[in-house]
Amino acid sequence: MKFTRNASAHWEGKIKDGTGSLSTESGALNDARYEYKTRFKDDAGTNPEELLGAAHAGCYTMQLSGLMTEDDIKADSLDTKAHVTFEDGEITKIELDVTGKVSGIDEAKFTEYAEKAKKVCPVSKLFNADISLKVTFKS
Structure with a gap:
């Protein structure tokens, strides 16, 4: 069996003050927020x-x-x-x-x-x- 699944990332700004979003083809993630604070701190969002x-x-x-x-x-x-x-x-x-x-x-x-x-x-x-x-x- 062979298949391909797709996801995408969007980013605007510099690393520490920028913001991004993640989406998946299935819609399980739809513009889910991620940024420096959600990755390296404890802000709400994903990483x-x-x-x-x-x-x-x-x-x-x-x-x-x-x-x-x-x-x-x-x-x-x-x-x-x-x-x-x-x-x-x-x-x-x-x-x-x-x-x-x-x-x-x-x-x-x-x-x-x-x-x-x-x-x-x-x-x-x-x-x-x-x-x-x-x-x-x-x-």
Whole structure:
């Protein structure tokens, strides 16, 4: 399967006092505000790091579900957080923190699926950052 998804960015002004917007072809983002203060401070709006985190968490969680589905295992729930670290002008680390409730398997088997998903997730493969994984299993 091959497809292309599209997103766009618009920016006006200098880095610290300028402002921009991000949009996606699907409309999930439509002129979402981003600027220096939303990236490096705590102003309302979005930033590239949280969007990368959302993409990674979403891709990883679907990949994990897909791997379990191949073995006819259905998750009751999967929740993933991606913690993206920006340091000295670089994204240096992404920590995935997944919690799963899955009937019919134990923690060891869930961890096996979780680790494999981290390795084969298309977004994980894309990043050159150090990607760590914290696994929590609910019984």
